[in-house]
Amino acid sequence: MFQLTPIVRNLLLLNVAVFAFGAFPDVNMTEMFGLRFPGSSEFAFHQIFTHMFVHANFGHIFSNMLALIVFGPALEMFWGGRRFLMFYLICGLGASACYLSVETAELYQLRTAIEAYIQNPGFMAFDGLIAEYGNVYNTALMNFVETFGNHPQSAELIAASRQVALDLYEAKANVPMVGASGAVFGILMAFGMIFPNIELMLLFPPIPIKAKYLVLFYGVYEIYSVIQSAPTDNVAHFAHLGGMLFAFILIRRWRQRGEI
DSSP, rough: OOOOHHHHHHHHHHHHHHHHHSSSSOHHHHHHSSSOOSSSTTOOHHHHHHHGGOSHHHHHHHHHHHHHHHHHHEEEEHHOOOHHHHHHHHHHHHHHHHHHHHHHHHHHHHHHHHHHHHHOOOHHHHHHHHHHGGGGSOHHHHHHHHHHOOTTHHHHHHHHHHHHHHHHHEEEEEEOOSSSSSHHHHHHHHHHHHHHTOEESSSSSSOEEEHHHHHHHHHHHHHHHHHTTTOOOOOOOOHHHHOOOOHHHHHHHHHHHHHO
């Protein structure tokens, strides 16, 4: 039975309440409170904080909250509630900062590619643009590509392709990021650094593993996922790594100052 400490319990209840509220008809918590790129027309300042308490689906919230109640109480008892909450929020905000930094770089590359296409449009260039950046679009885009390919000299389709390219930028800029994963990965890193030799029992496979090796595995896996990222992968791996990075920096700083 999990021993829930006060801050962990309150974070759990808040996340579950937000998720439950999102189950009501016509309520889309992701659209309202998910974090968007600051250059997006749909960005709002509150999203920097609110995205940490919104989850995309049951599997998403279940995995994050399970990790919170498994690893969080030991850290809260070790640090105290105030420091634990500060750590949680800093890791979550740091994770989103890392995500937005990468997103800014990717959107700059996309914008540059789109501007180059608008100057020199054509089917081959358009097909290459979509192949590299079109993963956030729907099947309507694929239908347009097919039609354009069948009529590559059509002035009407060439003009339409310019607008489709611009819409591609807006579509990517408006994809929201949600979830407590950045903060949770920070908690995982902290647990591995503070209690490195505690043995944990995995579910699959059911074998014991020391906390430090579990953290190492997750870190390597996230780096691998970034390198091998597939177009259909909608997981914010840089946010996970950002949460772990900020956790590492915070704990090292607190240790140097003799605070833990």
